[in-house]
Amino acid sequence: MPSKIPTTTTTPSMYDLVRHPIKDTIHMLTRLLEKITSTNDRLYQHQHSPPSTTCFHARAIPSIDIESYLLRILKYCPCANECFLSLLVYFDRMARNHTQLRLDSYNIHRLIICGVMIASKFFSDVFYTNTRYAKVGGLPVKELNLLELAFLRMNDFLLNIQVEELQKYGDQLWMHHQRDQQQQQQQQQQQQFLLQQQQQQPLSSLHVHSLPSYTQLHHDAPVSPPPQPPSSSSSSSSRLASHHPHHRLPTPPPLDSDPTSVKLVSQC
Numbered sequence: 001m002p003s004k005i006p007t008t009t010t011t012p013s014m015y016d017l018v019r020h021p022i023k024d025t026i027h028m029l030t031r032l033l034e035k036i037t038s039t040n041d042r043l044y045q046h047q048h049s050p051p052s053t054t055c056f057h058a059r060a061i062p063s064i065d066i067e068s069y070l071l072r073i074l075k076y077c078p079c080a081n082e083c084f085l086s087l088l089v090y091f092d093r094m095a096r097n098h099t100q101l102r103l104d105s106y107n108i109h110r111l112i113i114c115g116v117m118i119a120s121k122f123f124s125d126v127f128y129t130n131t132r133y134a135k136v137g138g139l140p141v142k143e144l145n146l147l148e149l150a151f152l153r154m155n156d157f158l159l160n161i162q163v164e165e166l167q168k169y170g171d172q173l174w175m176h177h178q179r180d181q182q183q184q185q186q187q188q189q190q191q192q193f194l195l196q197q198q199q200q201q202p203l204s205s206l207h208v209h210s211l212p213s214y215t216q217l218h219h220d221a222p223v224s225p226p227p228q229p230p231s232s233s234s235s236s237s238s239r240l241a242s243h244h245p246h247h248r249l250p251t252p253p254p255l256d257s258d259p260t261s262v263k264l265v266s267q268c
Contacts, residue, residue, distance in 0.1 A: 015170035017081055017163070022074060025081050028177040029088070030067035033108060037066075040104045055150050056107040056114075062138075062264050069109055069137075072262065076136045077128045078249035079120045081170070082161075086119035087112065088169050089161050090151075099154045109264055113137035114147045122159045135255055138262035 094101035120127045134141040
């Protein structure tokens with residue numbers, strides 16, 4: 001009697017590495033990085049201690065926000081989703097190894113431009129020069145060269161990321177964004193509920209402690225994955241490998257046509 005072939009079940013991915021819009025990836029990545037940097041900034045203020053100074057730290061917080069900085073990089077040095085997701089992997093590795101990296105508002109911009117540049121060189125067959133990345137990121141090219149070497153050393157020169165690991169980080173980023181949106185909706189619902197109660201009752205008769213907790217009602221609500229487009233039976237690794245031939249990145253405009261300029265303040 002022939003033996004039965006064991007069947008394997010795969011959990012559908014919530015984040016599509018190939019087809020997910022890059023600008024949406026940047027938006028989700030921005031929300032997460034802003035939360036991390038603001039939390040560490042408050043921690044420094046609470047401890048009354050300045051952040052540890054590294055070659056990635058600036059003397060002053062750059063005026064350009066994280067999302068605008070990432071969109072600027074995408075505009076003038078286009079790259080795919082894996083380059084931006086790699087930032088999370090590299091930052092996580094540096095936070096766990098001897099480097100003990102802690103993101104804050106003083107170092108995030110230099111880490112972003114350096115990480116995207118290195119990931120683009122690793123994942124893409126066609127990438128841009130350090131001179132172009134330096135101009136886009138608002139840094140002298142000599143400083144960017146030094147930052148690139150420091151970034152590589154902080155990662156122990158280990159840049160390879162498996163497709164499965166990228167997929168895991170992509171799914172976690174998507175779920176974090178969904179939870180963040182749910183919390184914002186819950187806060188809006190609470191505010192609307194309080195406003196309605198204030199309009200219906202005199203202020204002295206309000207009992208805030210008796211209001212229903214939307215956080216408790218929806219805390220365990222499952223996050224539904226987004227609708228997936230029809231795909232073939234190919235694996236995620238083969239889809240990622242075929243990303244560049246079938247999904248060409250747009251040609252960036254010349255930097256001479258850039259009406260705005262970015263300059264990060266150096267330590268020196």
